[in-house]
Amino acid sequence: MFETLQKAPLDKIFALLGQYRADERPNKIDLGIGVYKDASGNTPIMSAVINAEKRILADQTTKSYVGVSGNRGFCDSITDLIFADTIDKSRITSVQAPGGTGSLWVIMQLINRANPGATVWVSDPSWPNHKPMLELAGLNPQFYPYFDQNTRSVKFDQMLAALDSMGPKDTVLLHACCHNPSGANLSNEQWDLVAQSLARTGAFPLLDLAYLGLGEGLEADAYGVRKIAQTCPEMMLGFSASKNFGLYRERAGVAIAIADKKPTADIVFSQMANVIRGSFSQSPDHGAEIVRIIMNDPTLRNEWETELEEMRLRVLTLRTNLANSLRKQSNSDEFDFIETHRGMFSLLGLSAEQVQRIKEEKAIYMIDDSRINIAGIPEHDTDQLAAAIVEVLR
DSSP states (O other): OGGGOOOOOOOHHHHHHHHHHHOOOTTOEEOOSOOOOOTTSOOOOOHHHHHHHHHHHHHOOOOOOOOTTOOHHHHHHHHHHHHTTSSOGGGEEEEEEEHHHHHHHHHHHHHHHHSTTOEEEEEESOOTTHHHHHHHTTOEEEEEEOEETTTTEEOHHHHHHHHHTOOTTEEEEEEOSSOTTTOOOOOHHHHHHHHHHHHHHOOEEEEEEOOTTSSSOHHHHTHHHHHHHHHSSOEEEEEEOTTTSOOGGGOEEEEEEEOSSHHHHHHHHHHHHHHHHTTTSSOOOHHHHHHHHHHTOHHHHHHHHHHHHHHHHHHHHHHHHHHHHHHHHHTSSTTTHHHHOOSSEEEOOOOHHHHHHHHHHHOEEOOTTOEEEGGGSOTTOHHHHHHHHHHHHO
């Protein structure tokens, strides 16, 4: 059996983390793996999460199965958080899945059932896991123009032209906010045009919502999702609670579908539940129950929203500080885009060779495409990091 196999390639991000941990240099900097970190480099447990867990420990009386579709209170709370009262709730259906990745996996399986081998258009660049997941699901990933490496901005005219050329058999995967890896995001006016294009061509919208609240704020970050939901008859969305609730290892996510009418939504729900039953059977409940408790308790919800806003503002401060340091070190404004972009990531524009140099010479770790995790920037010494970046570029 096993003699037919070859060793699979390591995931680049987790391989980089292993290299970072093995590096014994005291001044090393981890800008690689995309988790939120505080000033000490730790990924903290939010106080609202701790308080919700205390209630679970005090009140939970069983560890029996929750059900194939997962924690309904969690799914409903997240649906309300994302869409509020912008569309008819009877058109929305949802299931719990293991994190945002699990949510996308359920959605991709469903797309392949509805349209076997469908073409799914992904932004260029995109989260590295989108393409292999689509291929593993039997779908055909293709790329639409998105990020201009020279101007560090969205190639919106080219993106919109690509969307306008699509048809009802095409699916378009969109980053709902905080684009990963570029940090360059659509304006509200651009979201309006994207929604109009999708409605006009009949292309199917699939949105990846992994960073709600970490860009411009909870309400502002939901604009694109809500606009498409109000404009298009159908869409699907994968939500992750990993970042905005700090629940990385708990794997709490929701796969959401919006249909043109309730009977269709019921059919979609049955198919998503069937995918879950035939793959991982049921989702882990602990993280979902944490979120459900927080979202349904006004005190805990306010505590969570306050903490999330503090995280968002810290990331913005780090962006500003690094941009200022790079402006000073390079005597140019070529890195000002770092301050104007949003979310946890930006692409610096270094070559793979320069990324390797800065790792070997300066103990600064980032992905080969020069994506950096903004939350990993040293809070009190951005000048040292900026000097190293400018040095390898020169």
